[in-house]
Amino acid sequence: xxxxxxxxxKDVRITFRDRAxxxxxxxxxxxxxxxxxxxxxxxxxxxxxxxxxIPVVLVNQDSGQLGIELxxxxxxxxxxxxxxxTEISDPSQGRHLVDEDDAAAAVIIPAGFTDSIIPSAxxxxxxxxxxxxxxxxxxxxxxxLRPTSVGVVKAIVNEFINRAEVVRIGGITAIxxxxxxxxxxxxxxxxxxxxxxxxxxxxxxxxTSILIKTTLGEIQEPVKVNVLSILAPSMALLFLMFTTTNGxxxxxxxxxxxxxxxxxxxxxxxxxxxxGKAIGIYLAGVAQVGILIxxxxxxxxxxxxxxxxxxxxxxxxxxxASGWGMLVAAVCRTPGQxxxxxxxxxxxxxxxxxxxxxxxxxxxxxxxxxxxTPNSWGLDGFTTLALGGSLTDILINALALLVxxxxxxxxxxxxxxxxxLVER
Amino acid sequence: MSTMLEVQNLVKxxxxxxxxxxxxxxxxxxxxxxLLGPNGSGxxxxxxxxxxxYTPTSGDATIGGHSVTRDAMAARQIIGVVPQDIAxxxxxxxxxxxxxxxxxxGLSGKAxxxxxDEILEQIELADKAKNRVKTFSGGMKRRVNIGVGLLxxxxxxxxxxxxxxxxxxxxxxxxxxVKDLNKQGMTVLYTTHYMEEAQExxxxxxxxxxxxxxxxxxxxxLTHQVGQTDTLILHIGENDDPATLxxxxxSIPGVKLAETSLESAPGQIDHxxxxxxxxxxxxxxxxxxxxxxxxxxxxxxxIQEPNLEAVFLHLTGRALxx
Numbered sequence: 001x002x003x004x005x006x007x008x009x010k011d012v013r014i015t016f017r018d019r020a021x022x023x024x025x026x027x028x029x030x031x032x033x034x035x036x037x038x039x040x041x042x043x044x045x046x047x048x049x050x051x052x053x054i055p056v057v058l059v060n061q062d063s064g065q066l067g068i069e070l071x072x073x074x075x076x077x078x079x080x081x082x083x084x085x086t087e088i089s090d091p092s093q094g095r096h097l098v099d100e101d102d103a104a105a106a107v108i109i110p111a112g113f114t115d116s117i118i119p120s121a122x123x124x125x126x127x128x129x130x131x132x133x134x135x136x137x138x139x140x141x142x143x144x145l146r147p148t149s150v151g152v153v154k155a156i157v158n159e160f161i162n163r164a165e166v167v168r169i170g171g172i173t174a175i176x177x178x179x180x181x182x183x184x185x186x187x188x189x190x191x192x193x194x195x196x197x198x199x200x201x202x203x204x205x206x207x208t209s210i211l212i213k214t215t216l217g218e219i220q221e222p223v224k225v226n227v228l229s230i231l232a233p234s235m236a237l238l239f240l241m242f243t244t245t246n247g248x249x250x251x252x253x254x255x256x257x258x259x260x261x262x263x264x265x266x267x268x269x270x271x272x273x274x275x276g277k278a279i280g281i282y283l284a285g286v287a288q289v290g291i292l293i294x295x296x297x298x299x300x301x302x303x304x305x306x307x308x309x310x311x312x313x314x315x316x317x318x319x320x321a322s323g324w325g326m327l328v329a330a331v332c333r334t335p336g337q338x339x340x341x342x343x344x345x346x347x348x349x350x351x352x353x354x355x356x357x358x359x360x361x362x363x364x365x366x367x368x369x370x371x372x373t374p375n376s377w378g379l380d381g382f383t384t385l386a387l388g389g390s391l392t393d394i395l396i397n398a399l400a401l402l403v404x405x406x407x408x409x410x411x412x413x414x415x416x417x418x419x420x421l422v423e424r
Numbered sequence: 425m426s427t428m429l430e431v432q433n434l435v436k437x438x439x440x441x442x443x444x445x446x447x448x449x450x451x452x453x454x455x456x457x458x459l460l461g462p463n464g465s466g467x468x469x470x471x472x473x474x475x476x477x478y479t480p481t482s483g484d485a486t487i488g489g490h491s492v493t494r495d496a497m498a499a500r501q502i503i504g505v506v507p508q509d510i511a512x513x514x515x516x517x518x519x520x521x522x523x524x525x526x527x528x529x530g531l532s533g534k535a536x537x538x539x540x541d542e543i544l545e546q547i548e549l550a551d552k553a554k555n556r557v558k559t560f561s562g563g564m565k566r567r568v569n570i571g572v573g574l575l576x577x578x579x580x581x582x583x584x585x586x587x588x589x590x591x592x593x594x595x596x597x598x599x600x601x602v603k604d605l606n607k608q609g610m611t612v613l614y615t616t617h618y619m620e621e622a623q624e625x626x627x628x629x630x631x632x633x634x635x636x637x638x639x640x641x642x643x644x645x646l647t648h649q650v651g652q653t654d655t656l657i658l659h660i661g662e663n664d665d666p667a668t669l670x671x672x673x674x675s676i677p678g679v680k681l682a683e684t685s686l687e688s689a690p691g692q693i694d695h696x697x698x699x700x701x702x703x704x705x706x707x708x709x710x711x712x713x714x715x716x717x718x719x720x721x722x723x724x725x726x727i728q729e730p731n732l733e734a735v736f737l738h739l740t741g742r743a744l745x746x
Contacts, residue, residue, distance in 0.1 A: 003527070003528065006524065006527045006528070010513070010516075010524050013515075013516070013520075014513060014515045014516065017515045017516075018515065257509075257511060258507050258509045258510070258511030259511045259512070259513060261472075261477050261507070261511070262505065262507060262511040262525075262572075263528060264476075264477055265475040265476060265477050265500060265503070265505045266500060266525070266528040266529055267497050267500045267501050267528075267529065267530065268528055269497075422477060
């Protein structure tokens with residue numbers, strides 16, 4: 001066991017003495033974070049400005065209660081600092097404003113939305129004793145250049161829809177039961193539905209405080225988020241992949257340099273060498289992300305969230321990323337191949353993982369693929385924590401990353417065992 | 425003297441290529457044994473198997489009674505390895521390298537530090553201990569490379585062509601170090617393609633070529649195989665073709681063997697011709713005449729007593745190549 005850490009610490013020491021590697025590991029993420037912060041216009045060190053005044057276009061074509069309710073949510077006092085809603089009547093104009101980057105998103109509430117939620121007599125099927133009809137969907141037309149703002153708008157709409165869905169299912173269940181038991185007639189169903197909807201609407205109204213992180217659990221007040229707290233982990237995770245693949249490359253570099261064979265002719269087993277290298281990759285990654293987070297907290301005054309949860313997420317994310325580093329090293333034959341594939345992987349994962357674009361605006365297949373990247377789980381987790389989430393909220397992310405790491409490490413070790421660390 | 429290393433029918437194949445073809449030899453405790461052979465003859469592959477890095481295709485070897493195939497960890501405790509290529513971490517200092525490798529051999533604490541101090545004195549780099557290896561000259565790196573192999577005071581030291589590509593001064597220093605270590609009781613297996621090094625250092629020599637051990641014995645035993653012969657080394661003009669001269673010399677009565685020697689690289693013509701003859705004096709005049717006949721200028725000429733180069737030439741019909 002001791003030798004594992006001797007090998008690992010040697011690797012960490014060498015990594016942090018490599019100026020070129022340090023530029024990629026630490027300097028590049030900072031520069032990109034700053035650059036993207038400036039581009040988005042949200043970078044003001046020391047200011048309290050974060051994600052605020054998000055321009056949202058609201059198009060309410062629904063004459064019912066829920067449409068009005070959703071508009072009210074966007075215009076509520078609780079979200080006044082966060083959102084800058086504009087209500088218009090023409091959906092195409094709303095989409096145009098988004099296309100022109102004058103708005104982060106257009107929330108288009110179609111006609112019949114309320115009716116599709118609240119049960120009515122017209123939708124009652126006498127024979128099946130149930131309500132029919134499909135729910136009319138709200139359209140959120142999003143601006144891919146503003147992924148974070150879009151995420152906030154989606155969070156609000158999703159929360160509202162979740163609540164409305166509860167209302168709908170509750171209403172249908174209640175009225176169906178009343179009809180089935182003969183307490184009301186089908187003719188009375190519409191009236192009953194309207195009364196039910198009004199009552200539930202009042203309940204919704206009382207609890208209007210839909211906050212951008214409501215889905216994360218109980219909160220007391222709205223959370224202000226600095227966009228850099230999204231950008232900084234994006235860039236940290238992007239360049240984490242460089243560190244882990246670079247670490248994987250060191251296995252093949254050491255083989256070429258002769259230091260790996262030299263370790264293997266010392267009283268050291270293959271598993272000790274491989275384990276030491278893997279721990280070295282992991283520690284370098286943890287150190288990199290840790291330094292970036294600590295430094296960005298100091299320099300940009302970012303709030304990363306619950307320190308314990310952040311630490312857990314760092315450990316889990318680096319574990320998943322290290323698995324990829326080991327796998328790349330295992331399948332490649334030369335350090336050059338690792339460098340090429342590592343760079344490609346870093347960029348691909350950066351895109352798929354949401355470091356550059358909003359993954360939710362991409363096709364479902366791409367969204368599914370993004371879940372294969374540590375970037376996606378990690379970024380999702382860091383965003384959750386920055387929005388006020390707790391350790392419980394990122395447990396699934398951490399678990400997914402740990403599973404990812406275990407699977408990839410296992411595959412890498414099997415490949416190394418089959419190929420041999422050196423040509424034998 | 426007890427046997428430190430015993431090699432039995434060691435074979436190593438890479439696909440269809442046989443790198444080592446069933447070699448057997450032993451090394452007594454306290455001996456310097458050289459494996460002499462040209463590049464690609466199987467020296468490094470042999471050392472790689474003996475140091476447990478490569479698994480033999482067949483055969484086995486024991487080091488201090490421990491099989492390299494069945495008891496590799498125990499064998500590794502006994503051996504020190506100085507690889508042909510410099511296997512150090514350039515970003516670490518000389519001392520940091522020695523600390524790391526010492527730890528790999530299970531050394532720690534004061535014992536490790538005092539041993540490192542000894543090694544640094546021995547390789548004459550005590551004043552450079554805190555400098556990164558990447559700032560060292562090739563010779564200095566070679567010395568650290570050797571120092572790493574000595575850290576745990578191995579009973580048997582494998583040195584794989586440790587003087588390749590270094591300046592004469594560093595080479596001298598390394599050869600003296602090997603002799604000092606041997607005086608202290610260390611057994612050494614030394615591989616080289618430099619005949620002079622094998623001659624200077626070795627108690628016994630094994631000559632290896634194309635994976636076969638073609639001769640084995642003391643230097644006297646080996647040169648005796650060649651018989652009472654002289655070796656003429658002819659240095660010719662840069663624009664002259666040695667192959668033409670070799671063909672001409674072979675027709676002279678009394679010439680046992682004539683060959684261009686020290687072919688540096690494929691396609692590169694070296695301007696030296698080696699000739700083996702029972703009497704150099706008798707064939708000198710005909711050689712000069714043949715050279716003149718083909719308009720080849722002989723710039724200088726050496727006459728050597730029987731040596732390992734002649735043995736190799738005698739056994740293979742080829743000169744030891746650089």
